Amino acid sequence: xxxxxxxxxxxxxxxxxxxxxxxxxxxxxxxxxxxxxxxxxxxxxxxxxxxxxxxxxxxxxxxxxxxxxxxxxxxxxxxxxxxxxxxxxxxxxxxxxxxxxxxxxxxxxxxxxxxxxxxxxxxxxxxxxxxxxxxxxxxxxxxxxxxxxxxxxxxxxxxxxxxxxxxxxxxxxxxxxxxxxxxxxxxxxxxxxxxxxxxxxxxxxxxxxxxxxxxxxxxxxxxxxxxxxxxxxxxxxxxxxxxxxxxxxxxxxxxxxxxxxxxxxxxxxxxxxxxxxxxxxxxxxxxxxxxxxxxxxx
Numbered sequence: 001x002x003x004x005x006x007x008x009x010x011x012x013x014x015x016x017x018x019x020x021x022x023x024x025x026x027x028x029x030x031x032x033x034x035x036x037x038x039x040x041x042x043x044x045x046x047x048x049x050x051x052x053x054x055x056x057x058x059x060x061x062x063x064x065x066x067x068x069x070x071x072x073x074x075x076x077x078x079x080x081x082x083x084x085x086x087x088x089x090x091x092x093x094x095x096x097x098x099x100x101x102x103x104x105x106x107x108x109x110x111x112x113x114x115x116x117x118x119x120x121x122x123x124x125x126x127x128x129x130x131x132x133x134x135x136x137x138x139x140x141x142x143x144x145x146x147x148x149x150x151x152x153x154x155x156x157x158x159x160x161x162x163x164x165x166x167x168x169x170x171x172x173x174x175x176x177x178x179x180x181x182x183x184x185x186x187x188x189x190x191x192x193x194x195x196x197x198x199x200x201x202x203x204x205x206x207x208x209x210x211x212x213x214x215x216x217x218x219x220x221x222x223x224x225x226x227x228x229x230x231x232x233x234x235x236x237x238x239x240x241x242x243x244x245x246x247x248x249x250x251x252x253x254x255x256x257x258x259x260x261x262x263x264x265x266x267x268x269x270x271x272x273x274x275x276x277x278x279x280x281x282x283x284x285x286x287x288x289x290x291x292x293x294x295x296x297x298x
Contacts (some may be wrong), residue, residue, distance in 0.1 A: 004068035010085060020184050054203065057087075079124070090131060095137060163227060173269075174269075206280055
């Protein structure tokens with residue numbers, strides 16, 4: 001089965017959307033349309049068709065007509081709106097939908113207890129399964145956290161500028177992370193291999209590591225001894241839920257980190273050991289933590 005050619009990306013202006021669009025462009029394999037809200041001020045690279053939409057059913061159907069695949073990279077506030085996009089894609093004859101997964105494993109109950117806001121992701125996968133008979137196939141890609149992205153902006157709690165780190169539960173819990181480019185390459189590969197990836201929940205990874213390994217690589221790359229703050233899963237989760245309950249969304253970030261760093265039983269955060277990686281199917285290779293850190297620090 002030939003790969004898909006005509007692609008619509010929803011949520012292209014966000015962090016994940018930008019990663020995906022860069023890799024779609026670099027592949028030179030697709031006709032790319034970006035679906036953007038009418039009020040959005042975002043700009044996109046030359047050669048991209050940009051459609052400003054009110055996200056009405058009629059408008060979505062008009063944009064999706066003649067398209068092969070729709071990719072959703074929407075943020076947390078729009079997870080629940082994806083069903084509407086799926087329904088419009090079906091009515092328009094779209095063949096493949098890639099939901100906004102690209103993070104922790106939303107199919108894992110231990111993950112959902114820590115990050116209940118990912119429940120809408122799980123619901124969408126269940127919804128997509130019910131729509132397979134309507135002619136729409138789907139592929140979800142779980143990446144866990146993003147290593148290079150999370151080092152650059154501090155999300156992973158390694159502060160490169162100030163040489164400080166927050167280490168959970170001693171720092172020896174193993175997990176996998178994915179680099180930005182590999183996330184984008186995974187999406188490209190899904191589109192180029194529709195039969196092999198049809199109706200599947202795929203796990204990918206760039207590195208299998210621990211917090212202490214990342215810290216050691218950072219100390220080596222920066223030539224400095226870092227200051228470490230020790231914390232525990234219990235403290236982080238308690239604080240995260242308290243913040244979230246008070247309307248502070250930074251608490252959600254703590255809970256997402258807990259799905260990776262945490263010692264909660266059943267998290268299966270090491271995709272290389274706990275589940276089956278789809279790296280081989282997608283043509284992706286495991287990478288070096290040291291090489292990634294050197295690239296970020298340089």
